Amino acid sequence: MSVHFRKLALIGIGLIGSSIALAARRQGLVDTISIATRRPETLEEARELGLGDSYTLDAAEAVQGADLVILCAPVGAYEGIARAIAPALPSGAILSDVGSVKAHVVKVVGPHVPAGVSFVPGHPIAGTEHSGPSAGFPELFANRWCVLTPVEGTDPVQTEKLAAFWRAMGSKVETMDAAHHDMVLAITSHIPHLIAYNIVGTVADLETATKSEVIKFSASGFRDFTRIAASDPVMWRDIFLTNRDAVLEMLGRFSEDLSALQRHVRTGDGAALEAMFTRTRAIRRSIIDAGQETAAPDFGRPHDTPPEPEPVPLVREHGGGDDA
Numbered sequence: 001m002s003v004h005f006r007k008l009a010l011i012g013i014g015l016i017g018s019s020i021a022l023a024a025r026r027q028g029l030v031d032t033i034s035i036a037t038r039r040p041e042t043l044e045e046a047r048e049l050g051l052g053d054s055y056t057l058d059a060a061e062a063v064q065g066a067d068l069v070i071l072c073a074p075v076g077a078y079e080g081i082a083r084a085i086a087p088a089l090p091s092g093a094i095l096s097d098v099g100s101v102k103a104h105v106v107k108v109v110g111p112h113v114p115a116g117v118s119f120v121p122g123h124p125i126a127g128t129e130h131s132g133p134s135a136g137f138p139e140l141f142a143n144r145w146c147v148l149t150p151v152e153g154t155d156p157v158q159t160e161k162l163a164a165f166w167r168a169m170g171s172k173v174e175t176m177d178a179a180h181h182d183m184v185l186a187i188t189s190h191i192p193h194l195i196a197y198n199i200v201g202t203v204a205d206l207e208t209a210t211k212s213e214v215i216k217f218s219a220s221g222f223r224d225f226t227r228i229a230a231s232d233p234v235m236w237r238d239i240f241l242t243n244r245d246a247v248l249e250m251l252g253r254f255s256e257d258l259s260a261l262q263r264h265v266r267t268g269d270g271a272a273l274e275a276m277f278t279r280t281r282a283i284r285r286s287i288i289d290a291g292q293e294t295a296a297p298d299f300g301r302p303h304d305t306p307p308e309p310e311p312v313p314l315v316r317e318h319g320g321g322d323d324a
């Protein structure tokens with residue numbers, strides 16, 4: 001299905017918003033792009049980068065006449081944005097977002113969506129630890145999943161139109177319900193980030209002499225954690241505040257497994273350790289076999305950023321998937 005929008009409005013123009021602007025433009029998916037952001041400095045940066053056609057600090061102004069509106073701010077800002085843009089959303093438009101959590105978004109944005117507007121929340125599972133308008137690049141979504149979580153009653157034609165938009169930017173699209181998304185992402189993305197923040201925080205708290213030794217001799221395992229722990233603090237604060245239940249549920253399981261590992265180490269149970277490490281190696285292999293990850297990092301990307309570890313392919317339980 002070919003897809004085209006007259007006016008795309010991006011509310012928030014950091015890594016994800018700017019990548020959408022660049023990819024949508026490159027693929028000829030939109031006639032014009034309007035950009036709204038909260039801070040004048042960010043708006044100026046977006047203008048200098050030529051990411052859009054019009055720029056404003058007023059989100060309601062940006063959405064006027066738009067047939068596709070995508071919220072690209074940290075999820076904690078969504079409710080205020082939704083309230084502000086609601087009266088200006090044109091009938092027939094699709095309202096979507098890119099937030100890393102979905103049930104919260106449905107809860108805080110849903111009530112503000114006017115009749116005649118199709119609300120189709122989304123989440124491109126693609127990113128880096130970099131943020132801001134200059135961090136974006138048009139290939140960000142290529143061969144990455146984008147999950148859509150349409151609410152009950154959403155016009156399937158509008159959901160398909162948005163899916164076609166993401167596929168045209170290179171994504172594979174899957175639909176599921178918001179609660180399921182949050183549970184899957186809690187373990188594949190949110191807890192890995194929490195672990196990275198924790199281990200790097202532990203090093204940060206070491207006394208100075210030990211800390212400089214850790215930094216000097218850091219092996220790739222720790223270096224990978226520091227990359228993830230360099231991710232945007234506000235964005236990740238909001239993710240943990242808004243996906244609390246799923247994160248705590250998965251963290252409970254994680255803690256049980258960690259305690260078992262701790263016991264194997266303490267009791268010197270080599271067989272149990274080896275059995276566990278053999279099982280985890282198989283997961284890595286299945287990710288590579290599924291084409292979710294390259295065996296060798298692709299350092300041709302901006303910022304010399306290795307591709308992020310992708311979750312195990314999302315197991316479909318709900319809705320009708322349509323990955324291209």
Ligand SMILES: NC(=O)C1=CN([C@@H]2O[C@H](COP(=O)(O)OP(=O)(O)OC[C@H]3O[C@@H](n4cnc5c(N)ncnc54)[C@H](O)[C@@H]3O)[C@@H](O)[C@H]2O)C=CC1
Nearest residue numbers: 012013014015016038073074075077099100127128131132
């Ligand atoms: N960074 C990543 O790797 C990924 C992020 N996401 C999601 O995408 C969203 C945006 O993340 P990034 O682009 O990485 O963040 P970013 O920090 O690079 O950009 C966020 C933008 O939102 C703007 N903003 C903040 N509050 C605002 C408000 N009240 N009104 C208008 N604009 C506002 C900021 O000024 C900035 O331009 C988040 O919800 C995040 O969960 C999704 C997938 C990957």
Ligand SMILES: O=C(O)C(=O)Cc1ccc(O)cc1
Nearest residue numbers: 100125126127128129308309
């Ligand atoms: O940089 C990384 O390793 C990531 O994991 C990027 C990322 C961050 C948040 C998301 O919701 C999806 C992808």
